[in-house]
Amino acid sequence: MIEYQDASPEVREVYDDIMRTRKTETINNFWKAMAANPAVLKQTWENIKQVMAPGALDALTKELIYLAVSATNQCSYCMASHSASARATGMTEKMFGELMAVVGMANNTNALAAGFQVPIDDQFKAGL
Amino acid sequence: MIEYQDASPEVREVYDDIMRTRKTETINNFWKAMAANPAVLKQTWENIKQVMAPGALDALTKELIYLAVSATNQCSYCMASHSASARATGMTEKMFGELMAVVGMANNTNALAAGFQVPIDDQFKAGL
Amino acid sequence: MIEYQDASPEVREVYDDIMRTRKTETINNFWKAMAANPAVLKQTWENIKQVMAPGALDALTKELIYLAVSATNQCSYCMASHSASARATGMTEKMFGELMAVVGMANNTNALAAGFQVPIDDQFKAGL
Amino acid sequence: MIEYQDASPEVREVYDDIMRTRKTETINNFWKAMAANPAVLKQTWENIKQVMAPGALDALTKELIYLAVSATNQCSYCMASHSASARATGMTEKMFGELMAVVGMANNTNALAAGFQVPIDDQFKAGL
Amino acid sequence: MIEYQDASPEVREVYDDIMRTRKTETINNFWKAMAANPAVLKQTWENIKQVMAPGALDALTKELIYLAVSATNQCSYCMASHSASARATGMTEKMFGELMAVVGMANNTNALAAGFQVPIDDQFKAGL
Amino acid sequence: MIEYQDASPEVREVYDDIMRTRKTETINNFWKAMAANPAVLKQTWENIKQVMAPGALDALTKELIYLAVSATNQCSYCMASHSASARATGMTEKMFGELMAVVGMANNTNALAAGFQVPIDDQFKAGL
Numbered sequence: 001m002i003e004y005q006d007a008s009p010e011v012r013e014v015y016d017d018i019m020r021t022r023k024t025e026t027i028n029n030f031w032k033a034m035a036a037n038p039a040v041l042k043q044t045w046e047n048i049k050q051v052m053a054p055g056a057l058d059a060l061t062k063e064l065i066y067l068a069v070s071a072t073n074q075c076s077y078c079m080a081s082h083s084a085s086a087r088a089t090g091m092t093e094k095m096f097g098e099l100m101a102v103v104g105m106a107n108n109t110n111a112l113a114a115g116f117q118v119p120i121d122d123q124f125k126a127g128l
Numbered sequence: 129m130i131e132y133q134d135a136s137p138e139v140r141e142v143y144d145d146i147m148r149t150r151k152t153e154t155i156n157n158f159w160k161a162m163a164a165n166p167a168v169l170k171q172t173w174e175n176i177k178q179v180m181a182p183g184a185l186d187a188l189t190k191e192l193i194y195l196a197v198s199a200t201n202q203c204s205y206c207m208a209s210h211s212a213s214a215r216a217t218g219m220t221e222k223m224f225g226e227l228m229a230v231v232g233m234a235n236n237t238n239a240l241a242a243g244f245q246v247p248i249d250d251q252f253k254a255g256l
Numbered sequence: 257m258i259e260y261q262d263a264s265p266e267v268r269e270v271y272d273d274i275m276r277t278r279k280t281e282t283i284n285n286f287w288k289a290m291a292a293n294p295a296v297l298k299q300t301w302e303n304i305k306q307v308m309a310p311g312a313l314d315a316l317t318k319e320l321i322y323l324a325v326s327a328t329n330q331c332s333y334c335m336a337s338h339s340a341s342a343r344a345t346g347m348t349e350k351m352f353g354e355l356m357a358v359v360g361m362a363n364n365t366n367a368l369a370a371g372f373q374v375p376i377d378d379q380f381k382a383g384l
Numbered sequence: 385m386i387e388y389q390d391a392s393p394e395v396r397e398v399y400d401d402i403m404r405t406r407k408t409e410t411i412n413n414f415w416k417a418m419a420a421n422p423a424v425l426k427q428t429w430e431n432i433k434q435v436m437a438p439g440a441l442d443a444l445t446k447e448l449i450y451l452a453v454s455a456t457n458q459c460s461y462c463m464a465s466h467s468a469s470a471r472a473t474g475m476t477e478k479m480f481g482e483l484m485a486v487v488g489m490a491n492n493t494n495a496l497a498a499g500f501q502v503p504i505d506d507q508f509k510a511g512l
Numbered sequence: 513m514i515e516y517q518d519a520s521p522e523v524r525e526v527y528d529d530i531m532r533t534r535k536t537e538t539i540n541n542f543w544k545a546m547a548a549n550p551a552v553l554k555q556t557w558e559n560i561k562q563v564m565a566p567g568a569l570d571a572l573t574k575e576l577i578y579l580a581v582s583a584t585n586q587c588s589y590c591m592a593s594h595s596a597s598a599r600a601t602g603m604t605e606k607m608f609g610e611l612m613a614v615v616g617m618a619n620n621t622n623a624l625a626a627g628f629q630v631p632i633d634d635q636f637k638a639g640l
Numbered sequence: 641m642i643e644y645q646d647a648s649p650e651v652r653e654v655y656d657d658i659m660r661t662r663k664t665e666t667i668n669n670f671w672k673a674m675a676a677n678p679a680v681l682k683q684t685w686e687n688i689k690q691v692m693a694p695g696a697l698d699a700l701t702k703e704l705i706y707l708a709v710s711a712t713n714q715c716s717y718c719m720a721s722h723s724a725s726a727r728a729t730g731m732t733e734k735m736f737g738e739l740m741a742v743v744g745m746a747n748n749t750n751a752l753a754a755g756f757q758v759p760i761d762d763q764f765k766a767g768l
Contacts, residue, residue, distance in 0.1 A: 072197050325491055569739065
């Protein structure tokens, strides 16, 4: 993991933009772990910055979606860091509980749909 | 798959509740495929009805979360049926695009966090 | 996909052993699709033959476990072929329904455990 | 995580039912982590209680299926807690070894079926 | 799906760059399906173009890695399109067979490592 | 976990072959954790030895493929042990960065292909 003081100018530029954009003075381990690969670091950050910015979906909804994927994938780092950012963006305990209930249910019925080999209904095919 | 006319009273009761709750006159293949197992059918429906009802999160946000999990799990049936219900609940094409961008990004960075073996930051551990 | 009549002696030997072991006269597409790679075909078959043979767990329990993994992974081919072999081995419709209910529940609670970031209980750590 | 002494009456009722049903005096972290969301806690417990109860499949077979899904999903908490309950239900070391061999093999061949793009055999389609 | 003749100038620009970069005159369905969301289309293409370009790893190795992930995730579209591009880049049938054998084995032992709850060896921790 | 000095002759034989083949004097926890099940241990080792041996793909490419699957599956043990063996086989930091970029991108576009429900192009179907 590469700390700010040990970082190359190229990496520092990304670190600076992360801190400026997120209005924080710390760099998460995620970025430090990637910083030995400046190109991967830079591209990943640019993508996240663009994708997570509010648009047709607001910032909180995007954080909830990110958590839904991370719980599904068993990504413990992602749950730890993004449940913090989701709370900072306004996620209440009650929202988190409902989020998890939907995520659990979706993982449940995803397995059922595969297990029962459910064929796609004609009216949904029309939507393609 | 069990059609309404061939269904037992127990199964018909679930079918009736689905149509009443969802204000529709069709039963999706998902339910018909499960109906040979009335207990599984009934429990799954009761759970979905409770979990997907609006609460601290609105119905559309819950549909988006459901889609996020389903795309992550490669559940083609679930994408087909729930992208239809999400659109019926108000998901625009632009929302869908942003949803998919976040889902793609989350799957990307979930793999990176595992691949780079990123240790959880102390400030996120405190949150536990 | 390589049919029996077009197969090399090396591939035919595997095909013959499959038909002999499974007491059938057809070779599933799974094997035909792999047969352009005789080494992969042979090793995969030898492993499956050994692993699926009854031991401390009987043949039906092993088929149920196989289906549990396949539904979780959304493997449609695996569900189609192994739900047939599970039924041939004695799986009833009621067993299948209960299997799917456990699989759905496990996928649900797996996501919840990750989502709520549940730390392992001390008494379970002792078991390691 | 919410301990029994700090729990609301609603949560205590679930905790009491868990201890009564499982004939134990401890509440696992899984439940304590969810208890800030009493509705999720209650629904999850009710579902698990119903789904894991012996029926057409006995309690041990259900535990094995649960473990098969949990190993596939890389759920470390679920493996830790349910390998304990599976052993308490009668799973021997030899059974566990065979379970893992089938789970490993299923994950292997699931990937092969996808990788070789194996089309579903006509005789398995008929089963739909 | 949006065909070239129906595409906006913004989408056509991406289509043109895809055809120029890949030296082809067809646009895959993947891009057409995304084109209703020009921002997602453009960002995804820019990322893929950058990531898949030869560097420390050559183009074929990158295609093999892409296939390894896609088989693991059961992505049938991705296997179909990228096994074609991998073959065009020089993947032989024998390479494909060995790729699949490693992918199957990795999925197998990934599940075993989780199932047996293997603790990380001290010498590998030192590497962090 | 079973140490060498406590191992049965059957297990020692596998341990000896691992150390001989890998030119090392340590046995990883992965093998020790499995050693209570000598049949699983032996079969897993024999498979890995055969599959990871250089062939049409060299040893380093196979290690990269193994890492691609392990990051996708969130297998922390597998990432720890195999990123060590990949480095020992010649993987540079730059290669690792590019590997992770492709793995992240593949997980991203796998989810997009499922999410956008992309139908397989006719020219790729012909390849089947």
